[in-house]
Amino acid sequence: MSVDRLPSGRFRARLTINGGKHAATFATRQEAEQWEILTRAQAITGSLPARVTVGEYAGRWLLGYRTAPRNTRVFHETNVKHIVAALGPFAIARVTPSDITRLVNTLIDSKTPALAERVYRTASALFASAAADGLCPAGSPVRSKRHRPRRQRSEHAVLERAQARQVLLQLAGWQRDTALIQLGLGARYGEIAGLTPYDIDLGRGLVHIRRRYSAHGNTVRATKDHRHRTLDIPQILRSPLERLVREAGEPPPLPELADR
Incomplete structure (x- = not known):
C-alpha cells in the first residue's frame, strides 16, 4: 500500500489485492490508512466489491431480458451498445455521475437528443441493478435528474x-x-x-x-x-x-x- 500527497493537499491511497488495483482519495492521511485496513478486511471476508467492468456486467444484465417482451429486449440491447462503447472497459464501481453526463452530452452532439434520452433510461436501469448487486459502493451514478436530456420539440408552423x-x-x-x-x-x-x-x-x-x-x-x-x-x-x-x-x-x- 502507498499513500501519496496530491498537489491539491488530499491524500491518495493505492492498494493491490490479488492482482486487482484499488485507489481512493481522502482529506487526511489517517482516513487513507483507515481505508486500507477496511479494504483488507473486506478482501479477507469476501465482501470486497469485485472489479467487474461495465461491459462484463452489461452482458450478464441483458441475459435477464431473455424472457422479456421483444420490444423491451431490443430497446435495451440497442442502447447498451452505446453505453459499452463509451464505458465498457471502466470498472463499474468507478463510474461517476460525470461519466454519465459526458456520455449523454456526446450522444446529444453526435446523434440526437431522443437517442440520448433512451440511452439514459437504459443506463439508469443498468446501474441501479449493479448497485443492488453491491457492485457500486457509492450507489448508482445515474441518480440525478439534471443529467436526463430533454427532448427538443420540433418547430411547428403557426397560422397568422x-x-x-x-x-x-x-x-x-x-x-x-x-x-x-x-x-x-x-x-x-x-x-x-x-x-x-x-x-x-x-x-x-x-x-x-x-x-x-x-x-x-x-x-x-x-x-x-x-x-x-x-x-x-x-x-x-x-x-x-x-x-x-x-x-x-x-x-x-x-x-x-x-x-x-
Whole structure:
C-alpha cells in the first residue's frame, strides 16, 4: 500500500489485492490508512466489491431480458451498445455521475437528443441493478435528474390571423364550427371531439375539458386529473356553440370511460 500527497493537499491511497488495483482519495492521511485496513478486511471476508467492468456486467444484465417482451429486449440491447462503447472497459464501481453526463452530452452532439434520452433510461436501469448487486459502493451514478436530456420539440408552423381568416372562409358547417372553437379556445382536437353538451355551460360562458377522443384507438378516455381544465368561451363562439347544442337535442348517455 502507498499513500501519496496530491498537489491539491488530499491524500491518495493505492492498494493491490490479488492482482486487482484499488485507489481512493481522502482529506487526511489517517482516513487513507483507515481505508486500507477496511479494504483488507473486506478482501479477507469476501465482501470486497469485485472489479467487474461495465461491459462484463452489461452482458450478464441483458441475459435477464431473455424472457422479456421483444420490444423491451431490443430497446435495451440497442442502447447498451452505446453505453459499452463509451464505458465498457471502466470498472463499474468507478463510474461517476460525470461519466454519465459526458456520455449523454456526446450522444446529444453526435446523434440526437431522443437517442440520448433512451440511452439514459437504459443506463439508469443498468446501474441501479449493479448497485443492488453491491457492485457500486457509492450507489448508482445515474441518480440525478439534471443529467436526463430533454427532448427538443420540433418547430411547428403557426397560422397568422390573416391566414386563419382565409382558412375559415373556405370552411362551412361543422368543419367551420370546429375550427372556430379550436382557434378560440386553444383546445386540442381530441379535447374538442370529446366534448358533450354536459361540458358546455353557456349561461356562465365556460367549457369543461374532462375527456378526450383518440383517433388512433377510436376511444374516448378520461382526461388525467392534472389536465382537467375550464376554459372561458369567447363571445365569437357563443353562437356556434348554442347552435351545436340545440341541434344535438337531448344529450345522449355519457360514454363509458377507459381508465387505461
